[in-house]
Amino acid sequence: MAGPGIRIIADRCRGCTLCVKACPFGAIRMQDGKAVIDYDACTLCGSCIPACKRFGAIERVAAGAGAGVPEGPRGDVWVFCEREPDGDRLVSVSRELLGLAPSLAAALGVRVGAVLLGSGLVRSPGEAIAFGADEVYCVEAEGLDRYDDRRWSLLLSALIREHRPGILLGGATAIGRALLPRVAVEVHTGLTADCTELRVDAETGLLLQTRPAFGGNILATITCERHRPQMATVRPGVLPRPTADASRSGPIHRLALPAPLAAASFQWLDFVPRAAAGVDLREAEVIVSAGYGVGGPAGVSLVAELARALGGVLGASRAVVDAGWLPYPHQVGQTGTTVQPKVYVACGISGAIQHIVGMQNSDLVVAINRDPDAPILGMADYAVVGDLFEMIPALLRELRNERPPQP
Numbered sequence: 001m002a003g004p005g006i007r008i009i010a011d012r013c014r015g016c017t018l019c020v021k022a023c024p025f026g027a028i029r030m031q032d033g034k035a036v037i038d039y040d041a042c043t044l045c046g047s048c049i050p051a052c053k054r055f056g057a058i059e060r061v062a063a064g065a066g067a068g069v070p071e072g073p074r075g076d077v078w079v080f081c082e083r084e085p086d087g088d089r090l091v092s093v094s095r096e097l098l099g100l101a102p103s104l105a106a107a108l109g110v111r112v113g114a115v116l117l118g119s120g121l122v123r124s125p126g127e128a129i130a131f132g133a134d135e136v137y138c139v140e141a142e143g144l145d146r147y148d149d150r151r152w153s154l155l156l157s158a159l160i161r162e163h164r165p166g167i168l169l170g171g172a173t174a175i176g177r178a179l180l181p182r183v184a185v186e187v188h189t190g191l192t193a194d195c196t197e198l199r200v201d202a203e204t205g206l207l208l209q210t211r212p213a214f215g216g217n218i219l220a221t222i223t224c225e226r227h228r229p230q231m232a233t234v235r236p237g238v239l240p241r242p243t244a245d246a247s248r249s250g251p252i253h254r255l256a257l258p259a260p261l262a263a264a265s266f267q268w269l270d271f272v273p274r275a276a277a278g279v280d281l282r283e284a285e286v287i288v289s290a291g292y293g294v295g296g297p298a299g300v301s302l303v304a305e306l307a308r309a310l311g312g313v314l315g316a317s318r319a320v321v322d323a324g325w326l327p328y329p330h331q332v333g334q335t336g337t338t339v340q341p342k343v344y345v346a347c348g349i350s351g352a353i354q355h356i357v358g359m360q361n362s363d364l365v366v367a368i369n370r371d372p373d374a375p376i377l378g379m380a381d382y383a384v385v386g387d388l389f390e391m392i393p394a395l396l397r398e399l400r401n402e403r404p405p406q407p
């Protein structure tokens with residue numbers, strides 16, 4: 001066999017059975033006092049390697065090295081894909097995850113699988129391929145037309161048991177946050193929520209899952225050594241936006257339901273789209289945000305005027321939302337919305353880490369602050385040191401081609 005693999009070096013094996021306990025798929029057994037891998041069950045996930053650290057009797061074998069592993073499950077990288085609630089297009093975070101997944105899969109020598117559950121899956125499977133999936137697993141049924149915690153988690157868990165992906169990624173959306181933890185419990189593995197970075201450790205093959213911890217003051221890198229799949233969610237807008245490649249192609253597996261659908265876990269009453277609920281920062285190309293430095297509702301109105309003049313959407317720091325000057329949908333940051341506009345203008349915002357993590361992927365940042373040491377000025381492309389009550393009116397006059405007021 002020419003693919004990558006895992007092998008046991010029999011001379012070094014002491015029969016301690018630690019690898020048997022570490023294997024999440026029950027793929028290692030003892031035979032004549034030595035560990036033996038059942039390659040039909042093995043997903044090449046590598047959980048057994050750190051378990052045998054002491055004796056070094058298990059090793060990864062590079063592609064072409066003659067590992068003796070027959071064709072079979074590869075421990076692929078799966079992306080759970082969500083669709084727009086009112087259509088058959090992928091949501092932005094699913095596209096972003098599909099854009100990242102090929103680099104993880106390449107590091108492991110596996111493929112990228114996209115998983116789609118629902119009904120009326122017409123455009124979205126092809127879209128998943130165009131954004132980076134090598135193949136798509138679709139399950140369609142009438143009872144799957146609306147998201148349901150119990151139904152979807154049991155179904156996705158059954159697919160995982162059957163196809164044994166090594167990694168499962170999903171968006172930290174309302175659905176992702178409800179579904180993936182349930183799946184993790186069901187298949188008995190770990191989940192790192194709200195990751196800001198994902199990469200593969202070249203030595204161990206483990207997924208390095210980095211996320212802010214302790215209120216965003218440190219970045220923790222978490223691994224899931226002994227259970228599979230390694231599961232992580234990523235918030236929308238954190239990863240770069242990929243571009244679709246319509247020339248890509250790959251198989252679309254239309255799978256039958258593995259078992260009858262479970263009873264629905266709740267009753268569907270209504271759907272209110274986010275845009276109708278007020279503001280949608282996620283897709284905005286220009287965002288002008290008000291910070292506590294605006295001093296109150298009058299200052300917010302001034303920033304809103306600048307947002308309108310630039311054709312942008314009004315954002316806010318948490319301090320502004322906490323003060324009741326703007327409602328929560330305007331909040332940018334760790335506990336608000338993560339944004340990725342072309343232009344982000346921060347007015348009277350200090351630049352606390354919890355705000356920065358929500359807007360740091362903006363293409364161009366302009367910050368207005370009267371304190372030259374404010375952290376936001378350090379990360380801005382254009383740092384304007386001055387009073388926003390002078391700077392914003394001056395900017396508005398410039399945008400409207402007006403003359404400055406005469407003294």
Ligand SMILES: Cc1cc2nc3c(=O)[nH]c(=O)nc-3n(C[C@H](O)[C@H](O)[C@H](O)COP(=O)(O)OP(=O)(O)OC[C@H]3O[C@@H](n4cnc5c(N)ncnc54)[C@H](O)[C@@H]3O)c2cc1C
Nearest residue numbers: 291292293317318319333334335336348349350355370388
């Ligand atoms: C768990 C946790 C989660 C959090 N999540 C978020 C989040 O999602 N989003 C978020 O924003 N914060 C979040 N925070 C809060 C965050 O730590 C900061 O407290 C908050 O971002 C500060 O908001 P601010 O910059 O508007 O206010 P301040 O820190 O008070 O800064 C006001 C700035 O305005 C400047 N200023 C004052 N007057 C003027 C003027 N006339 N002209 C120009 N500049 C002026 C000042 O120099 C100052 O830099 C979170 C905190 C925690 C602990």
